[in-house]
Amino acid sequence: MTMAAAQTDASPKTRPCPICGHVETRFFTEKNNYTFLKCPSCELCFIHPVPTPEDLAPLYNQQGAPQDGLRYPYNKVEHRRKRAKVRAGRFKKYFVGKDAIDIGCGGGYMVDAMQKMGANRAFGIDLDPEAMEFARKNHDPRATYYCEAIDDFIKRGMTFDFGHSSQVIEHVGDFNAFVAGWASLVKPGGYFFLKTPDRRHWLHGEKPETWPNPPEYTQYFSRKNIRILFEKHGFEVQKIFFNIKPTMEILARRKEK
Ligand SMILES: [Zn+2]
Numbered sequence: 001m002t003m004a005a006a007q008t009d010a011s012p013k014t015r016p017c018p019i020c021g022h023v024e025t026r027f028f029t030e031k032n033n034y035t036f037l038k039c040p041s042c043e044l045c046f047i048h049p050v051p052t053p054e055d056l057a058p059l060y061n062q063q064g065a066p067q068d069g070l071r072y073p074y075n076k077v078e079h080r081r082k083r084a085k086v087r088a089g090r091f092k093k094y095f096v097g098k099d100a101i102d103i104g105c106g107g108g109y110m111v112d113a114m115q116k117m118g119a120n121r122a123f124g125i126d127l128d129p130e131a132m133e134f135a136r137k138n139h140d141p142r143a144t145y146y147c148e149a150i151d152d153f154i155k156r157g158m159t160f161d162f163g164h165s166s167q168v169i170e171h172v173g174d175f176n177a178f179v180a181g182w183a184s185l186v187k188p189g190g191y192f193f194l195k196t197p198d199r200r201h202w203l204h205g206e207k208p209e210t211w212p213n214p215p216e217y218t219q220y221f222s223r224k225n226i227r228i229l230f231e232k233h234g235f236e237v238q239k240i241f242f243n244i245k246p247t248m249e250i251l252a253r254r255k256e257k
Helices: 002-006 053-061 077-090 109-116 129-138 150-154 175-185 223-232
Strands: 026-031 034-038 045-048 099-103 121-125 144-146 160-166 186-197 235-240 247-254
Touching: 077 109, 099 109, 099 175, 109 121, 109 160, 129 144, 150 175, 160 175, 175 186, 175 223, 186 223, 186 235, 223 235, 223 247
Parallel strands: 099 121, 099 160, 121 144, 160 186
Antiparallel strands: 026 034, 034 045, 186 247, 235 247
16 A cells, blocks of 8 residues: 555654644554554544545545445445435435535435435535446436535535535545535535544444554544534534444534634
8 A cells, every 4th residue: 555655754653633733642553554643632543644635536436345246336226215315304404495415425315315305406526436427317317416526616616504424524634624625515504414433432432443444444533523623613513413333423503603
């Protein structure tokens, strides 16, 4: 892997916590030859140094191993549709008659569900061209999909009443820029739903040896630091849902000012 080469003797051994800014971060663990640091203040575990966008780009185009001859998101289509419909139903009041976006939308199931459930306009963005092609061909034609990074999509100047991002932030390089992107896409007073693994989960706890490997996974969050991260970028956390699985679901509201 190219990362090993990037981590030369010249690289500083630690860096300040990218969420709370605490300077005394420490070596936490090594996984797949990548170093992870941990912040003693907010509990964030983060890769160091950060892989470059070039290192990460190929990973966004291989979303899982092929199953039944089809790789995600093209297998189990009906099951994925149903699951998206259930999730969209939970947040209906935030997008019916309004504009919604799914960031890192994969096969576009959530976008499709929101469009069908009454969103004024539903959008999806993802870096995987195959996933976008699949979404355009197989879902509600009123929805719009862009194969673009969030930074490029923002330049279109659109804003949304509801944003959604599931199982994406744990894979990105510069996650502060990613969340700042959500803040510029969501209207003041609008809502955002995030799903990401919870590495301090009440039942599954902190077992780094069981966590999935970098460089696919670049940081491991907890409830404590995800709350700080949202607030840092102008959101108020409304609710963190109870979950028996080691994931977190967070509903946040973009502050008015
Ligand atoms: Zn921290």
